[in-house]
Amino acid sequence: MPRASSSGRKGDRARAAVTVKSAARTAAKKPAQGRAAKAPKPNGSGGTARSVARPARLLDRRSSERIVQAGRMADAGLAASRGKYVYCIIESSDPLRFGPIGIGPDPSDVYTVHYKNLAAVVSDAPLEMLDSTRENVLAHERVNETVMREHTVIPMSFGTIFKTREDIVELLRSAAEAFGDVLNKMQNKLEFGLKVLWDREQAIREVEAEDEDISRLKKEISSQKGPTYFARMQYGRLIDTALQSKSERYVADILEQLREVSVASRINKPIGDKMIMNAAFLISRDHEQAFDTKVKTIAGRLDKLTFKYTGPWPPYNFVNIRLKLERA
Numbered sequence: 001m002p003r004a005s006s007s008g009r010k011g012d013r014a015r016a017a018v019t020v021k022s023a024a025r026t027a028a029k030k031p032a033q034g035r036a037a038k039a040p041k042p043n044g045s046g047g048t049a050r051s052v053a054r055p056a057r058l059l060d061r062r063s064s065e066r067i068v069q070a071g072r073m074a075d076a077g078l079a080a081s082r083g084k085y086v087y088c089i090i091e092s093s094d095p096l097r098f099g100p101i102g103i104g105p106d107p108s109d110v111y112t113v114h115y116k117n118l119a120a121v122v123s124d125a126p127l128e129m130l131d132s133t134r135e136n137v138l139a140h141e142r143v144n145e146t147v148m149r150e151h152t153v154i155p156m157s158f159g160t161i162f163k164t165r166e167d168i169v170e171l172l173r174s175a176a177e178a179f180g181d182v183l184n185k186m187q188n189k190l191e192f193g194l195k196v197l198w199d200r201e202q203a204i205r206e207v208e209a210e211d212e213d214i215s216r217l218k219k220e221i222s223s224q225k226g227p228t229y230f231a232r233m234q235y236g237r238l239i240d241t242a243l244q245s246k247s248e249r250y251v252a253d254i255l256e257q258l259r260e261v262s263v264a265s266r267i268n269k270p271i272g273d274k275m276i277m278n279a280a281f282l283i284s285r286d287h288e289q290a291f292d293t294k295v296k297t298i299a300g301r302l303d304k305l306t307f308k309y310t311g312p313w314p315p316y317n318f319v320n321i322r323l324k325l326e327r328a
Contacts, residue, residue: 083127083161084113084120084168087143088153088314091183092119098146103130103139110143113165115172118179121147122168130159144314152187154179155314182319188285189263191318192311194295196254196277198247198304207242214238247276250305255279257298261291266317276305280317288312 085103087110095112102108102123112119121143130136140158147153162168172179208214217235224231254277255265264282271278283291299307 081127082124083163084122084165085125085130086156086160086162086168087121087123087140088147088155089172089179089183090119090121090147090151090153091117091180092151093117096121098143101139101142101146103136103143107139110146113168113172115169115176118172118176120168120172121153122162125161127161127163130161132158141313148190148312148314152183152189153314154182154186154319155316186315186319189315189318190283190285190288190312191315192281192283192291192309193313194254194258194277194279194281194310195275195308196250197274197306197308198250198276200243200273202304203243203246204239207239207246211238211242214242250302251277254298254302258291258294261287261294264318268317282315282318283312 085108087102090112092112093114093116095114096119097112098110098121100107100109102110103125104123108123108125110121110123113122114120123143137158144153144155162171208218214235217231217238221231221235251267255267258265258281262281262283266280268278268280270276281291295307295309299305299309
């Protein structure tokens, strides 16, 4: 997932210039923390019990008042440093609560902030840059997965924090048309991920057997007694080209088969030498079983490949919200 965070200034508002491809950034400076009042030092002077008693009571009362006031200041500073973490946008005019499943060491309560029929799914969070730890990322995904069981979601980037509820309402108001359009397009759609891997050494042996030029060059290299540097360079180039062509044929075959049961697909960059395909597919809810069956059929036919199939997810690869802050 892309990471977005917020750092705004006092006076910035989430008045949004929104495109259908997005990543929200908002927040504000952390307010100064209230200073705790120093407790007065005890009076060490002597005297009778009566002469000491009254000043002692007055001192205790004033000290208590100062401590209470300092506590209120600290509480106000703490409250001001809290923001609203946004997980996703949904369509709902009724207030919703999803329970204590949000980000934080003690999972925070997740609820909705509304503008007309749009709602942002949020929880209270510190107004600071969140680390993309495993726990935080899993909490972000957990909330989106919970919400998407009953709603079509526009997922927000990890780390999207707004300073106030009013900023979120302003975002929903100013971007209402764009959000409505995206929600309409994503209605009852889910994302599935598919990674395909192969055994590279086995693939090399196959292209050596299939390609006469590679096979002949390999025999020449093994039979030569002198330097073989240039022959090996040529062999390496031929192998790379053959492997690229072979992997592209596999990917084209898989995409052609899955196109029948998907709304859209996105090809991402493979990771490492073993992965030949890293793709995301947008699927209608009523085609989920058909997509699942098709993936299993393809995997059974191409049994030399390894298929890693995940989902359903919110449509992270197909919705990208880009918000532009403007001065209020």
